[in-house]
Amino acid sequence: MKTLLYSIMLIAGIGTAQAQEFNKQLSAARTAYSAKKLEESRFAMQQMMQELNIIAGKEVLKLLPAKLEALNSNPANDNVSGASGFAGVVIHRDYGTGAKTAVVDIIGNSPLMASINAILSLPFVASAGGNQKVIKLEGYKALLQKNTDTETNKISYEIQLPLNSSLLTLKAENSTEDEIKKFAASIPVSQLAKTLQ
Amino acid sequence: MKTYGKLLPLLLAMGMLAPATTNAQGFLNKIKQKANDAAEKALDKKTDELLNGKKKGEENTTNPPNANTSNNGPGINTGTSTGSPRNKGGAGLVTTPPDVKENLTSAEASFKAANYGEARYSLQQAILGVEMEIGQELLKSLPETIASLPKQADKDQVTSSGWGWAGLTIHREYLKEDKQLSMTIANNALMMNAINLYLNNSAYAQTTGGNQKWKQTKLKGNKAVIEYDESSGYKLSVPLGQSSMIMFEGINFATEQDLMAAASQFDIDLIKKTLGEK
Numbered sequence: 219m220k221t222l223l224y225s226i227m228l229i230a231g232i233g234t235a236q237a238q239e240f241n242k243q244l245s246a247a248r249t250a251y252s253a254k255k256l257e258e259s260r261f262a263m264q265q266m267m268q269e270l271n272i273i274a275g276k277e278v279l280k281l282l283p284a285k286l287e288a289l290n291s292n293p294a295n296d297n298v299s300g301a302s303g304f305a306g307v308v309i310h311r312d313y314g315t316g317a318k319t320a321v322v323d324i325i326g327n328s329p330l331m332a333s334i335n336a337i338l339s340l341p342f343v344a345s346a347g348g349n350q351k352v353i354k355l356e357g358y359k360a361l362l363q364k365n366t367d368t369e370t371n372k373i374s375y376e377i378q379l380p381l382n383s384s385l386l387t388l389k390a391e392n393s394t395e396d397e398i399k400k401f402a403a404s405i406p407v408s409q410l411a412k413t414l415q
Numbered sequence: 416m417k418t419y420g421k422l423l424p425l426l427l428a429m430g431m432l433a434p435a436t437t438n439a440q441g442f443l444n445k446i447k448q449k450a451n452d453a454a455e456k457a458l459d460k461k462t463d464e465l466l467n468g469k470k471k472g473e474e475n476t477t478n479p480p481n482a483n484t485s486n487n488g489p490g491i492n493t494g495t496s497t498g499s500p501r502n503k504g505g506a507g508l509v510t511t512p513p514d515v516k517e518n519l520t521s522a523e524a525s526f527k528a529a530n531y532g533e534a535r536y537s538l539q540q541a542i543l544g545v546e547m548e549i550g551q552e553l554l555k556s557l558p559e560t561i562a563s564l565p566k567q568a569d570k571d572q573v574t575s576s577g578w579g580w581a582g583l584t585i586h587r588e589y590l591k592e593d594k595q596l597s598m599t600i601a602n603n604a605l606m607m608n609a610i611n612l613y614l615n616n617s618a619y620a621q622t623t624g625g626n627q628k629w630k631q632t633k634l635k636g637n638k639a640v641i642e643y644d645e646s647s648g649y650k651l652s653v654p655l656g657q658s659s660m661i662m663f664e665g666i667n668f669a670t671e672q673d674l675m676a677a678a679s680q681f682d683i684d685l686i687k688k689t690l691g692e693k
Contacts, residue, residue, distance in 0.1 A: 240526060256552065260549065263541055267539070270535055413531065
């Protein structure tokens with residue numbers, strides 16, 4: 219109980235530290251801009267963007283379920299890594315410790331988005347391979363993919379769900395198609411879409 | 416015999432099916448041919464219409480439903496009466512860059528309200544605004560004429576996506592008759608990696624003799640790569656600091672020295688300073 223309390227305090231602490239950093243960079247950006255130091259101002263704004271990405275990523279983590287069916291999340295592995303640049307922010311949470319595991323990764327502002335959206339808008343392409351099909355989660359289209367490991371012949375499933383310019387990926391090892399669909403059903407897609415705007 | 420009895424109808428059926436499939440193929444081909452012909456005809460007709468224009472009376476007889484809507488439509492140009500009206504001109508888009516201060520304020524407000532998506536959007540607009548200003552400032556600091564070529568004011572261009580990784584590009588052209596020098600500054604550009612690879616990799620060593628297409632050189636103490644191509648002329652790429660690059664393209668420059676002299680008229684240190692490069 220104590221550790222839980224501590225960890226909550228720690229998370230809250232980190233959150234406020236990030237908010238402080240955001241405000242600090244904001245005033246730096248303003249001062250530099252007023253002094254016509256444009257490049258400095260721009261750098262401060264880019265820092266702000268990075269802080270913002272991380273804070274928003276943490277909000278998203280809060281929205282993700284603590285359990286996917288019987289699989290408990292591993293809070294120690296929760297991670298938000300923010301790059302202000304190319305790849306965007308990456309939000310990670312994994313579930314389960316045994317043979318059966320699931321991973322949720324959200325890539326914010328991902329450049330990969332275009333290709334997924336192309337597949338989703340051409341349903342016959344998606345269903346042609348037999349290993350891919352388009353499903354719906356809370357009304358949002360997603361791509362369900364079956365992967366077979368060439369060496370071990372193990373089957374894993376993956377759901378890719380584009381949300382605005384972000385991409386949510388849910389991967390499940392040693393699960394059936396029905397199971398991964400059930401996992402996906404416990405993810406609050408609409409709320410995530412709102413936060414990831 | 417019994418088995419023959421069973422096989423006989425099967426063989427018969429196969430015999431009947433075989434010509435049927437070839438017939439079906441022929442039939443499909445015919446349909447395809449017809450469709451192609453029809454499409455071509457339609458296309459020809461449309462092109463003729465577009466090229467020659469069509470008389471109103473004709474339009475009424477051949478295409479009555481369209482004629483109605485086009486006649487009622489506003490600002491119809493009778494010369495090209497192919498249906499929808501054509502835009503004859505407008506003021507275009509206002510190209511004022513986003514207001515940095517205003518966007519910072521709205522980013523702050525959205526951030527306080529935990530509305531991170533909105534905050535991100537405003538911040539992106541602010542970055543875009545400041546990048547446009549950096550670009551304009553840089554353009555102002557560049558010389559008006561280079562090697563007796565005057566600048567083409569209407570070709571000045573600052574491009575920014577506000578995303579950071581796509582970078583900020585600043586473009587200017589100098590032109591007189593058929594001699595042209597264009598300059599592009601790319602800041603925070605992804606392509607930087609490529610050019611630095613060139614400069615650091617000894618595998619791209621210079622060769623003597625043969626047909627030298629490119630070589631390393633220096634512009635005011637900055638390492639650079641110069642290239643020559645028979646059709647596009649000279650190209651000089653100079654990486655600036657960690658994340659910027661300036662590129663000169665010279666068309667109809669007589670010699671390498673000619674281009675280098677033109678490029679050295681730019682104040683590279685000032686450009687570096689404006690972009691915050693060391």
